[in-house]
Amino acid sequence: MLKNFIFKSKVFNVANTTTPFISSNGVWIGSRFYSIEQLKKKTNNQKIIKWVEEQAKLCKPDNIYVCDGSEQEFTKFCNKMVDNGTLTKLNSKRPNSFLARSDPNDVARVESRTYICTKNKEDAGPNNNWMDPQQMKNTLKPLFDGSMKGRTMYVMPFSMGPLGSDISHVGVQVTDSPFVVCNMKIMTRMGDQVLNQMKENDDFVPCLHTVGAPLEKGQKDSHWPCNTTKYIVHFPEERAIQSFGSGYGGNALLGKKCFSLRIASAMAKEDGWLAEHMLILGLTNDKGEKKYIAAAFPSACGKTNLAMMLPTIPGWKVETLGDDINWMVRKKDGRLYAINPENGFFGVAPGTSASSNPNALKAIDRNTLFTNVALTPDNDVWWEGLSPAPQKAIDWKGQEWTPSKGTPAAHPNSRFTAPLNQCPSIDPAWDDPKGVPISAIIFGGRRSSTIPLVYESFNWKHGTFMGASTASEQTAAAEGTVGALRHDPMAMLPFCGYNMGDYFKHWLSIDNDPATSNKLPKIFYVNWFRKDKNKKFLWPGFGENSRVLRWVFDRCNAKGEEKAEATAIGYIPSKEAQKELADGLDISKDAMRELFTLNKDEWLSDLQSMRKYTQQFGNRLPNEITNQMNKLEDRINKDL
Known part of the structure; x- marks a missing residue:
């Protein structure tokens, strides 16, 4: 790696500086250079390239990776998360399926920390938490600054809705969570297929996300990195989303409630749809x-x-x-x-059973990510309402559990993420x-x-x-x-x-x-x-x-x-x-x-x-x- 970097006719010793610079070929952050050639080879959309550069400059990740959305990529990330303790691979009865346990303080949407930021407070309405856009940006910038240190920034182009539909819209999310990447792969049309259809000047909804847990050199990572400070922020007038501190559900899968409802509802009002x-x-x-x-x-x-x-x-x-x-x-x-607009199910597990929803059970029998449900001794999943309780299990907190314990084995908001096309009752259209x-x-x-x-x-x-x-x-x-x-x-x-x-x-x-x-x-x-x-x-x-x-x-x-x-x-x-x-x-x-x-x-x-x-x-x-x-x-x- 080069020891020095020439920027605007000045020579900097990049090994000794933490100041990021953007060059024509990539981003320098400290002593590291991140090539954006991978992104440039996949798209000539300058808006995406510039935006990704700006987020890298702000969040200072150790690496940048552009997701292709392939099954091979999904498997690679899941196996890596098994190795680091984020995921548990389930038994062969559920092929290609995994269980995650979140931090007990990161288990659901946080409506109290969800904001709509419009110039005029009345435009956000009494139904939303409001903050002035500039004030919110001033609040968020120090939090995002260096938030991905020690981690990889994953770049995910995704389509909400079928590719090529005049009803669909495109977003690009950056995140430092491979768990979010794998969920977004299921829930959206994500990866190269989206970039391939985008033209040079096409707009997109920019979605910035971090778990807010930078790593110092040599620091051991948590199985579920997150931050006690959380913000889920929407800028409808800019059609942009920023989310800090959570790795769970709608807080982190920004194509879901954030894009497909909060931002999309504002887009729909402006453009005449619902x-x-x-x-x-x-x-x-x-x-x-x-x-x-x-x-x-x-x-x-x-x-x-x-x-x-x-x-x-x-x-x-x-x-x-x-x-x-x-x-x-x-x-x-x-x-x-x-x-x-979605490509998958992000369903609540408790109460889902053969009597209440047999089609859902069949839809999640493979290629599924489970979060905060119980793990049975034979490495399968269980939750309240699924079937008679097992004699023992590992609960959603990772503790030994028996029915006599008197506490839920699965969190009430435990979830499954599964491809839509696995549902037996899927409609041909x-x-x-x-x-x-x-x-x-x-x-x-x-x-x-x-x-x-x-x-x-x-x-x-x-x-x-x-x-x-x-x-x-x-x-x-x-x-x-x-x-x-x-x-x-x-x-x-x-x-x-x-x-x-x-x-x-x-x-x-x-x-x-x-x-x-x-x-x-x-x-x-x-x-x-x-x-x-x-x-x-x-x-x-x-x-x-x-x-x-x-x-x-x-x-x-x-x-x-x-x-x-x-x-x-x-x-x-x-x-x-x-x-x-x-x-x-x-x-x-x-x-x-x-x-x-x-x-x-x-x-x-x-x-x-x-x-x-x-x-x-x-x-x-x-x-x-x-x-x-x-x-x-x-x-x-x-x-x-």
Whole structure:
């Protein structure tokens, strides 16, 4: 290696300086020179090259590696992480699968440290933590400075959505975590295939990530490096993301919630499309007719289970396009077309079982990364709800565990990362660049009373209001009082990258042409969780939810009030349709009646809660949302 480096006609002894310099061929950091020729050979996009140089200059890694996204690369990194203790290789029953245990202080998204940085605080809205962009950059720069010392900077070009789709968008993430690289390989289309399609001046979303744990020479590395200081920061006006201190989930896999929802939702508002926290499924009836349905539920409401459901109705079929994210664009024919921008599943393990989601179990039987689940004596994984508890195991903290210990063997937010195309119910169009036309959008929440099993909006504006009024009772898995009602509009509360009042306005703007209003999806609301006076669920759920989807399917074909009756809140199944819902089920007439009972006092109380909730948006709340609340109140007082 050269002892001296000539920079602007001055000679520096690079062995004795820590000041980084950028040359035409690479980056000098201290006594090390990092060639960017590898990157230049793969792309002529000068924006990417310049940005990577700048991040290397700031973070000062020991090496720079441009990821190619290959299976060989994935295997190489996984084997290396097995050697250093980050991963445990599972037995041959799960080929090419591994278990990771995180630091106990790095186990979930940290919403309190997640920021939206816009010049105007009102643009971020009361639904987000805000800081001035320059102030945040001044805070972050000292943290990132030298943060990758002793580590490799991995450069990951990735596509959110099918390659070549006009609905997809590209990002480039740099990280010092090989674990993040392997997860991003599964969750996105990552590597050379993305660079190969990029042109010289194409834009991308820059995603800077570090675990924030630089290594001194000779210092032993942790099996899970991270930092007690954490920031997950979004700059919507620049379309950029910076994440410091965490190696876990959505904090570190920046293509997920950070890009595909927070940044993408802001992009969608500017460019006239929708980036939503929704599953996408294909539903085929017993006559071979198929429709695509999107659905948005808050956590613990069965979104993944619905996306991979096995229908109990003979001849009907559900196929999976995605269980979490949905990007929708309105095309010339007036319809909304959707893609799943992700390439994999990042699912919660506890509760996933052969009874709740058999397709998920088959999807994770190979090529899967597990995090914070238990390890059985035969080197397989286990979590609560999967099967009867093993007599002993190693828990998510790496400690010996038996059922008598009285603590969970798997962390409640333990995860699996698996390729989407391994799902047995995968839809043939899951990777179609054109997207699929959406016929229905379903909202829902966990409600023990008030909300019927299913109802339909009168129109798009009313449906937007229904989505905006989404609320769910909190479970023990979330912070707050169990059973308390938490408003979560469109299930986007933690993920909307701008003022939610403006978000409602954007949704309303999608219906911008009366001539094609009938081309938009019909909007529905479901509640699988209504209970009787003995606190028992009235509806069986799981595969029987296909009965509700059948009514939704039929309503998409229906004219007027066919199979439905108008009520104060919207269309509910007609008495004939309710009989069809219950046909063959072990469910009483009283239970079916209760599932569709509308209580005036309960609905007025819900409406009052909604009015109070929306006050925080002030003059950003669209008049149409207030108008919908007034109309609903009038109908309740008149008809209930």
